[in-house]
Amino acid sequence: MPQNDQALLTRLKDSGLDFVVIGGVCVVFHGAPFATFDLDICCPFGEENVRRIASAVADLHPAHRLTANPLPLELSQSAFVDLKNLYLQTDLGKLDCLSEVAGVGDFQERSVVASFTYGQFRFLDLEALIASKRAVGRERDLAAVRSLLAIKERNDQQKRRF
Amino acid sequence: MNVVEWSSAGTARFVGFWAECPRAERRALALALGAGANCWYFVFVIDELTLAQMNGQYALPPDAGPAWRSAHEAGLDMSLIEAALKLTPEERLAEHQRILDFLLEVQAAGEVHAAK
Numbered sequence: 604m605p606q607n608d609q610a611l612l613t614r615l616k617d618s619g620l621d622f623v624v625i626g627g628v629c630v631v632f633h634g635a636p637f638a639t640f641d642l643d644i645c646c647p648f649g650e651e652n653v654r655r656i657a658s659a660v661a662d663l664h665p666a667h668r669l670t671a672n673p674l675p676l677e678l679s680q681s682a683f684v685d686l687k688n689l690y691l692q693t694d695l696g697k698l699d700c701l702s703e704v705a706g707v708g709d710f711q712e713r714s715v716v717a718s719f720t721y722g723q724f725r726f727l728d729l730e731a732l733i734a735s736k737r738a739v740g741r742e743r744d745l746a747a748v749r750s751l752l753a754i755k756e757r758n759d760q761q762k763r764r765f
Numbered sequence: 766m767n768v769v770e771w772s773s774a775g776t777a778r779f780v781g782f783w784a785e786c787p788r789a790e791r792r793a794l795a796l797a798l799g800a801g802a803n804c805w806y807f808v809f810v811i812d813e814l815t816l817a818q819m820n821g822q823y824a825l826p827p828d829a830g831p832a833w834r835s836a837h838e839a840g841l842d843m844s845l846i847e848a849a850l851k852l853t854p855e856e857r858l859a860e861h862q863r864i865l866d867f868l869l870e871v872q873a874a875g876e877v878h879a880a881k
Contacts (some may be wrong), residue, residue, distance in 0.1 A: 605866075605869065606865055607862070610864075631849075631861045635846060636845035636846060637846075637861075638861070685786075717854050719858075738822055749835065753833040753836040754833040755832070756851065760830065
């Protein structure tokens with residue numbers, strides 16, 4: 604199954620969703636060598652946003668990937684109240700949409716905008732990313748924290764020089 | 766000084782030797798290239814640190830702070846981080862995508878192999 608993060612990001616942006624990239628792709632963004640097999644984003648889970656997510660992947664056979672049997676993504680009225688996260692398998696790869704980031708309060712406030720040739724996207728800032736990885740606390744997250752702390756230290760050193 | 770190699774080719778002479786490097790107090794490999802009485806020389810001094818790096822050992826940069834050292838001591842390959850930091854964020858994500866494509870290909874090949 605392919606994993607095309609660029610295409611997923613572009614689709615989400617084109618849907619009008621205001622989101623922040625978190626997780627492993629955000630770790631890569633900040634400069635840590637890290638392989639991740641899904642795209643994690645965070646956004647408020649109101650009805651409008653959930654519909655935007657659904658529309659972004661509508662033609663990609665989206666299915667809930669953590670259910671015992673992959674259930675197709677179908678939005679009922681109750682889904683907008685009950686859903687806090689969406690873990691999706693799509694034709695362009697895995698897309699995890701979360702409504703909050705562990706260890707981080709206002710994730711939109713604690714994000715940075717990055718410009719790419721294919722658009723502008725928000726990523727969790729380095730300190731918030733470190734906090735989130737610490738909060739999750741799995742072994743691989745803590746390894747990422749070590750890398751991110753070293754990168755932060757290096758960034759701070761460079762800022763002091765200039 | 767321990768001469769480890771000596772050879773001549775035409776008027777050029779090549780010599781490699783181990784020498785004590787008095788300033789750094791480190792063993793160093795020096796290579797000298799000469800060309801007779803009116804000779805010219807290139808001298809390359811490869812110190813112990815460089816030799817270690819050539820053998821795959823990561824050398825902490827002199828300005829490495831405690832977090833950088835701690836990550837290195839924990840076994841992280843800091844040379845990969847240094848390489849990534851030289852890229853723009855867009856280049857990092859593109860590189861990650863290339864690696865991901867390759868890993869998924871390897872994974873698929875592994876599954877085919879396991880099914881046989």
